[in-house]
Each structure stands twice: as structure tokens, then as C-alpha cells.
Amino acid sequence: MIQVQGFGAVSPAGWGVPALRSALSAGNPIPARDLSYPGSDAPLRVRPTPPPATRPEFMAHPRLRRTSPISQYAVAAALEAVGSDLSAIRAGELRLGIVFGVMCGCVNYSRRFYAEVLQEPATASPLLFPETVFNAPASHLSALLGTRSKCYTLMGDPGVFLQGLATAALWLHEGQVDRCLVVSAEEIDWLIAAALNLFERRAVLADGAGAVYLSAMGEATVELRCVTDAHLFTRTTPREMAARKAREQLGPASPGEPLFDGTIGVADADSAEAEAWDNWDGPRISPKRILGEGFSAAAAWQTVAALDSLASGEHPSAVVSVVGCNQQAIAARFCRVRR
């Protein structure tokens, strides 16, 4: 049995799961802000994560002083998820695996570094370049936690977070690690907002992170029951069909089972997912309508919200659906454990 030992979130609602919970229960979209970008009079709309109320201690760590927000979000969500196990991890008493899922990655520094390269490559900053690499946040997280076990950074569309859960489950099942953190994080940059704007002008870019802390043993009250196949979007399997396949593979819902979906409240963008899950009887929660489009981080928020509802005893099971941007449809089910 793969158990959920903890979870954490950083989102436009704030730092921590309580902030996410409050925003979702209030049900009001977080106010969006304007973000200007070169050459355009029309600003882009974004929902950034607000600054933390107090500067987290971890930001003083030598590895994190110069990082861009993506690493800071990832670390904050991960620390919240591991909770009191932190000291055991740092002491090497637990072999901790890390699966970091990402779609856009370290765009702030990538854009800044490439701008410097175009301007004058001889003086482009060697401090920026290492932070552009996709696995930089996972590396910082490993260093902060002091873990030397397996650490993968997975790339893909938002479904990559649920893929990460399945990868972690494999590692735990095979006994390669004692615990595993699955983390996704993204950061806002005008470059990404401009790209998103090409495809869906009504979508609001958001940033933050989500983390789930798993084990194969313990006394946790929630388990990961299953992750469907990742149904790819291809010429012969369009997005709608892939979404339906994920739904079918997940099997029937139990009465009152909540669905944490990835719809954003824009009919065209949501149509594939909405169609696939149109006869869902239980309650639906759509965190992205409140928080914005956070890509892989948004899939993590959906999952964390589902886990939070189970942990509170509200429901015996919950489903997360992710119909990604350009790769895959995938779903997962979590259940409360009877003890």
C-alpha cells in the first residue's frame, strides 16, 4: 500500500495548505494582476504567489540565496509535506527519493541568461546559467534535505505530476527508497504568459508548488489507490478521446466521491475534460478556476486539495483528473484507509 504521509502547497492563495483550503472553500477567484511585456501595450493577466508573511528560514541556505521563485516554492511545499520527518531525513535515517515534475521550469533565469547571451555572450553570467537547468530546483531540494538517494526531474505537460506519483510508487514498491517526495513547481514569467496567451487569452497564468510525501509503510490515513495510464494525445487519439479513456480506466465512482478536476472555466479550453467527466455525480472542485493556470503546479494543487479533503474525513475517496495541455490525460484515485 502506498500511503500519503503528508502534503504541502504554495499557491496564489498563499504559503501553505491552510491558505489553499481557505481560498478553495471561499470559492472566489484570486484577484489577477497585470504583467507588462516588451513591445506590447496590452498587459498580460497573472496570479502570482504573494510574498511569504515572514521570510522562511530555508531561504538563508547557501543553495537558495540566489535561486528564482520556482526553487523556493518547491522547497516550501516539500518542507510542509515532510513535516516532522525532516530531522530523520537529514540524519540519514530515511532514504528519501525525490520526483520533481515540471513543464515550464526555470524560465526567469533562462530568459535573463539568454538575453545576456544575445547582448554580449562574453559577459553572460555564469551564476545564472546553472539555475536555468531543469533539475536545478530538485538539486537544491536534495541539498537542503541532505538526501543522496534517487532524484528524478520529469518533464511533461501538467499530467507529469501524476506520472511522478506512479514513479514514486514504483520506487517504494521496489524498496529503493523509504519515503518519496513528489513535487511540482512553476514560476511566472512574461515569456510563459505571452506563450499561454497565444493559445487561450482568457487563461490566467499562476505560479507556486505542490508536494506529496509518500511511503510504503506507516500509519497514514490516506492511500494512493491508483494512477491510470497516461493516455497520449495523438492524431488517432485526440484530446477528448484520451480524456475519456482516462475516465473509463479509473472505473466507477463511489457515491458522493469528489472530483478535483483541471478545468479553468473557459468552455473551449475545458471541453475535453468536461465531456469526459460530464456524468460525474459527486461534487466537483476546480482549483484552477480559483488559482489560475499553474501547469504542473496546478495538477499538484488539485492533488493536495483532494488529499486535504480526505484527511479532514470529509470523504472516503477522491479523484484527481488532469487533462494536460499537449501530451496526456491521466487520473488518480486516493482513499481513506480503514484502521
Place this chain on the structure above:
Amino acid sequence: MLFDSLPQINPPRRVVITGAGIITSLGTGWAANAEGFRAGQTAIGPVTLFDVTRQRVKVAGEVRLPDPMPKTNLTRSQARRMDRAGKLLLLAAREALEQCQWSAPHNVPLILGTTSGGMSLGEAFYRQIIQRPHSTRGQPTRVIHYQAQRQALDAVEAFSLGGPITIIANACASGANAIGHAWQVLRAGRAERVLTGGYEALCQLVFAGFDSLQALSPTVCRPFDAQRDGLAIGEGAGILALETLDHARARGARILGELAGYGSATDVHHLTQPHPEGSAALSSMQAACQTAGVCPSRVGYINAHGTGTPLNDSAEAAAINAWAGDHAARVNVSSTKGAIGHLLGAAGAVEAVACLMALNGQWLPPNANLRAPDPVCRFPIVRTAQDREFEYALSNSFGFGGANASLLFRRWP
């Protein structure tokens, strides 16, 4: 299901390689690369893909892509939109699939490693916004095809694979981690066949990045040389068709070799510098051998990560010394990066194919450009291609962020 909670108790399965594809600056395909490695050729030349006039270093291992590209199941418009990275992946995958002769590959997962996917399209997207902000012509295509999942999806469609797609971005260990992950998926009984490997295309951002770190050699890349002064960047792809031994035997497949072990570990010393003693490198080498039940004395050849940077090679040498112990003087080591450059996310995969070539032909690939070995190396470095009987080859890949991976290959009798 990618995961379900029903208990699956599977004895570990043996994993074999039945197809291998490779493309590097030495050429396209197994034969051209085997010939080039064996001859000790160096395929590093002037960069033509982007402007390097203001860079400190101006050479790399560029690939000559065939024109036209071979036909696949992609439509003409899909093929037209493919970027350079996707083409490299396609060419190597095609060779591997032709060799393994899989029928109905519709349920074959694809597990790939890359560091930057189609980054050159991301660069073009940025340049257009800056230079012509009111023009969106071509921009949506750049956004989509810049992402690594697009290259993987093109490969899926080109060869009618079923997926799922897993893309590991563990910097320069990506290719080795991808192959290792595929090995674990097969070993655990989660699939019978997996197409796996790594790909990487040259791009300005990454080239300039290594140049900014002064990691590129301003002279000649010569791994493990006492006077080494940096690496050369390369591009290419290496793809393996992996399957369980039972599956390969049942269909009477020709087996190229066995993937016997895999180890990975994380070095938390520094974002870009390895621990001076190579502690995580040592862990990954030990883990690869332990999973195979093989002691260092049975390993006849190590294809080292051997980038040619002062810090990497000394840390790796320390790790090999510690791993081999008394056997160090008898384990032959070379890096193929002097010949083709450092292929970053593809390095581990291309070097896996080099190990297979060596095991199949029973020869040792030379370490190009070596003049005087660094005295820290207590092991012999292969200076010219040598015929040698050996059963196991170990391939090391160590990357930014402390990603360390080792793969252990066994000759198939």
C-alpha cells in the same frame, strides 16, 4: 494502469537489448559510429548552427542530418514542423526499431532523457518577441515544438508506439537515468518492452552557458589528460530497444547484450561541481554492480563520464580508484567525449551504445586526444583501440545538480 494498489509480487526479470540506434557527429548509425570510435576519430568542428563569433570557444560536435529525412508514419506537415532535436531522436529510434523488429509496438512505453528538448525553438520564440513583438507568425508552433513532450510524441506517432511517455531531465545523466528507469520498469514486470535513450541538439543558450562557466576547452577536449582544460559540446541521440529476456527469447530475437545493473545517487556537494572524492559517483557505480551481483574485478571496461574538465575527471578518477580498489590497475577506462563531445542529455544513451559496440566486437574504444594521463588515475586509460575479451562494461554519467547514474552491460554469449 501506471500504478494500482493490487500487490504485484514479481521476481526481478532479466533485461536485454535487442535494438540500438545512434547518431553523433561521427555519423548516422551503428556502423559509422563503431568505425569512428574504433579508429579514434575526433569529430569536433566549427559551429555553424548559430553565431559563435563572440564566444570564447567556437567548436562543437555538430551532426550532419540526412536530407531528406527517412519516411515514417508522420504526415508531411508533422515532419515539416519537427525541430533538430526531434529529428535526431527519430533517426536513432528508427535504427533501434529496425534492428529489434518488434511487431505491433502499440503498447511500448517511451522513456527518454534530454536536458533542453527543442530549446532552439524557445530561443527563436524569445527573439521574435523582442525583435518583432507584434508578429505572432510561427510562434504557436515554436511554443509547442520547443517542449520535450512534442519530440517524444512525434516519435510515438512516427513509429506507432503507444506510450506512455516519460521524460527525465537529470542534466547530463538524463540518458543514463532514462535507460536505468526503463530497466527498472521491465525488471519490476510493469512492461515487456520499452524504447529508451536520450537525445540532445546543439543550441545557443546551452553552448553559451558552458562557455560562460569557462567549462569549454579553448584547445582540444582531452579527458583524463593531465593538461585537460575543458569539454567540447556535442549533439546526437542514442536509443535502445529493451525487453525482458523471456519476451526476447519467446520471439527468437537477436540479443545484442544484457542490461545487468543500474545505480543512481545524488551528489549534494554543489550545483555544478562534483564532490572532490566522487562520493555519489562511487555510490552509483557500486549500486549498479550490486544490483547485478557483479564485483569490480569482473568489469573489463568503463566508459567514463570523462568530460575533460579538471574537476569532473579528478572526482571520477577518485571514484573509480575507490570502487575498483586493488583491481584498479586492471580495469580499462576511456571517455568517448574527446571524439564526439559531451552530448549532455544524450551522453549516457550514446555511451551505452558505445559500450554495446565494444562488448559485441570485444574491443575497447580509445580515449581521443590523450597525451599524458593525470597521475590521479590509478587505472589504465585506453589510448588506442584494442581487441580485448571482457564480459561486463560499466557506463558512467554524472550531471549538473548532482545527478549520478551508472549502467552495467553484459556481453551476450
